[in-house]
Structure formats: C-alpha cells, structure tokens
Amino acid sequence: MPETPEQSAAGRFDTVLIANRGEIAARIQHACRELGLKAVAICSEADKEAPYGSTADSFICIGPSSAAKSYLNQDAILLAARLAGAGAIHPGYGFLSENAAFADAVEKAGLIFIGPTASSIATMGDKISAKRAMMTAGVPCVPGPDTALPDDPATIGRIALEIGYPVIIKAAGGGGGRGMRVVPKADVLHEAIALTREEARKAFGSPSLYMEKFLEHPRHIEIQVICDDHGNAVWLGHRDCSMQRRHQKVVEEAPAPGIAPDIIQPVGLACVEACLQIGYRGVGTFEFLYEDGAFYFIEMNTRLQVEHPVTEMTSGVDIVQAQIRAAQGHVLDLTQGDVTCEGHSFECRINAEDPETFLPSAGVVTHLALPAEPGIRVDTHIHAGYKVSPYYDSLIAKLIVHAPTRAEAMARMREALAGTEIEGISTNIPFLRALFEDDAFARGETDIHYLEQWLKLRRAA
Ligand code: MV4
Secondary structure, three states, X not given: OOOOHHHHHOOOOOEEEEOOOHXXXXXXXXXXXXXXXXXXXXXXXXXXXXXXXXHOOEEEEEEOOOHHHXXXXXXXXXXXXXXXXXXXXXXOOOOOOOOHHHHXXXXXXXXXXXXXXXXXXXXXXXXXXXXHHHHHHOOOEOOOOOOOOOOOHHHHHHXXXXXXXOEEEEEEEEEOOEEEEEEOOHHHHHHHHHHHHHHHHHHHOOOOEEEEEOOOOOEEEEEEEEEOOOOOEEEEEEEEEEEEEOOEEEEEEEOOOOOXXXXXXXXXXXXXXXXXXXXXXXXXXXXXXXXXXXXEEEEEEOOOOOOHHHHHHHHOOOHHHHHHHHHOOOOOOOOHHHOOOOOEEEEEEEEEEOOOOOOEOOEEOOEEEOOOOOOEEEEEOOOOOOEEOOOOOOEEEEEEEEEOOHHHHHHHHHHHHXXXXXXXXXXXXHHHHHHOOOHHHHOOOOOOOHHHHHHHHHHHO
16 A cells, blocks of 8 residues: 555654744744644854743754854754754744755755755745746746846847836845846946946855846735645735835735735736646745736745744634644645635734834843733743843844734734833834824835835934
8 A cells, every 4th residue: 555645744753953043943842842743942152041942842052152153054953953863954034944055954964854845945046047937837027037137238238128127137146135236227237237246246156147127116915835745735815015124024914905806816826836836845935026906926935934923813824833744744734725814914023123223232121011912922032031132133023913804903003012011122112103103004005115215204203
C-alpha cells in the first residue's frame, strides 16, 4: 500500500527551532505548543531576558547583540538546532526568512525549513524572474518587460517610450522600496539608469535593472496564500497596507476597503494558479499596486508577514499553524470553498520610537497596560520591566482588532489604543490615536502617499 500524504508526514519533526526574536518568536512558540510541538528559542546577548526564552523547551544564546553575529549567523543557528535536537527551523520574518542560501543550508543539514523551497525563494528574490513567473501564470503585472534592461541606450529609450512616461527603474535584486528611481521624462532617463545601476551593483551585487510604468497614486494591496506540498493552494482574502512611512507599514487592514468581491476574485484565483504552477509551498503574499480599479503585481513575499494577524482575524485560519503543518507535509485541511472572510480587522504596529524624529527609543518599560476586551488581540513579548534594546527593529507590539464592520473595527481600535499605556520609552501611540480620528482614513480614501502627507500637514499645524 502506498503511503497517504498524512502517513508520510507523520513524525517529520517534533521540535522547532525559532530563528527569530521579539513578538514573532513568541507568536511562533504559541503555534508550536498548540500543535503539540516542542519549541527551541534562541537569543543574542541583548535578548537573554526575553520572556519567550523561559517558556521554551530550550533556550540557547547564539551570539553577541549585533544581528550579524546572532540572528543572521547561519552556522550558529544550525549548531543550536543540532544541540537542541530540532528537526525544523522557523525563520519568522526579516533576518534569514527570505535567504535562499539559508533555506538550502537547513535542508542540507537534514532539517526542514518552515517556508518554501530555496528555489522558490530565489525566484521571487529576483524581481525580474518573479515578474516573469507571474506573467506566465496570468497574474496581472505593471506594464513593462519581464526581462532585464539591455545596455544599449537607444533600446532603453525605446522601451521607455513604449511604456510611456513617467517610468520607474528598479533593481532586480531590490524590493521593499530599495533600489528604485522614478523617471519623469526622457531627458533624465540615462542618468537615472546609470545611478540606479551603480547603486544596485553596490547594494545587491548585481547591476540587473528592469523598467515599469510608474503608478502615481496607487494603494498597496496584498493577497495571502497558503499551499501544501500536494498541489493544493487557497487564498485567504486581501489586506490594504497603504498606510506606510518610508516603506515601513504602520497600519494594516483586512479586507481592503471599497474593493468589490467580483473584482478581487479573479486576482486571488490567479495567485492560487501561480502557486500551483511554481510548486509553491507554505505561506506567501502577493503584493499588488491598485489604481483606477486595476491590480498590478509588484513582488511576492515568501515569508510569514508581520501583518498576518488581520487575515487570521477575518478568515479564522491560524496562518502560523497552517504554515507549520504544510512544512510537516500535511495535506491542506481547507479548500477554497471553506474560506469565508468575515468582518473587518485592523492592526497597529506599536513602535518604540521618538514621536518627532522616528528614531528608535531604547530603555526600560516602567509601566505597561494592555487592553483585553473581546475583539482585541495583542501580539507582544514585552512586559513591565522589559528592556527595549537599541539593536533591532523598533516594533514592540501589535494591536489587532476585529469587528463586524470597518466603522466598528475603527471604533474598537480607538478603544484599544485608549487602553494601551506604555511608559519609560517613547512610542508611536499618540500618533496612532490621532490617525484613527482622521476623516479621510475613516472613509477609506487613502493611498501609499497618504500617511507621509498627513504627517507633513500635522507638523505644519
Ligand atoms: C512602484 C510604485 C509605482 N509604480 N512601482 C515600493 C516598494 C516596492 N515593493 C515597490 N514600490 C513601489 N513600486 C510602480 N511601477 C510605487 C512604489 C512605492 C510603494 C509601493 C508600496 C507601498 C509603498 C510605496 C511607497 C513608495 C513607492
């Protein structure tokens, strides 16, 4: 009798090393425990007091405070996994989560990387090969070639004319806002190409560039997918992540407001089709720009994202558990027909930062009060007495709400923010409170530039 997929999955691993820190290390540990798995926590010297360390089955300090010597140290992480008897590594987000060489090294060490294959990560890491894969699969993309720009200036000029100005030059190795330059008209095209090529060579080790139509006032909308290793994939609805400053998201919501189901439906199905075509496994996010009623693919994230909770709230699916089960080889236990998104969810990222300069604010949390009403979720690792270190990202907590309608969810977030008190360090809470009083935001009238404009007006006032 051939093994069923469920049988082959049995015993693939019973211990997960969580190669991350902060709120997501705590979140992944909860998911492991709920699945009956043991969790190994790691830390740098700065994180020795982390609360998720004392609740883990083992806790290993892998290096000094600097991320390069700890959370990015592949050999130290693999050694810790071997010492603790872990059969799998969950990379969380950031750090090594989208590093194809690390995914490969994990598998070569005989462990399971909780994420897609190294090959999927590499394909999506190169923004040109990602775009080509999506065009092939029928996902709508921004107008522009799915090939690298040639060297010949005349050909480049023709490509720009064909797309129509303004265009944007992007580095194949970039992404997330790094390595791009807008070109308003032909007379600055070649200078822009030269500058972006040099930056790309230095920052990403590759001078490869591509060109797209520049969309001036889009919203940032993403589609969450989850896939197994057996040819099953579903999408779990969409999120609006337009509320950002310098490519750092501040507020996310699900669903994206004002988008009719019949216009997003074919886009979601195209994402699912693309996953099946490329043999994608685990969780992933398709990022789109949305302008004048149309969707344009820009990038795919091959990791669990910071904002996954808003999709968990609306879909009812535990995305981290589903991701781990997919890595264990289990067959996805839901079909597209089972996915029904209900109500509306918001997430606010609470950052330890100076409200004026946005510089990270380190120090001890001297007082902490968190809201705990129905429909409110707080993902955090901090507590009163916790020391926020200056070494890492300033995200210290995520406030997540869920309610039947968008207006009710906004009201609930106002309550959640009112009930959140953090003293001893500066946070962006005052600014989030003001944002949730904004009328245009309440009407869903925002785009990727809204927050920066709002901040400028507020400073002037
Ligand atoms: C664009 C764009 C306009 N047109 N591509 C920035 C991050 C990276 N993921 C892609 N980005 C953009 N690509 C075209 N063809 C505008 C942006 C962009 C942006 C996108 C999403 C969220 C915030 C943004 C802020 C500035 C620019």
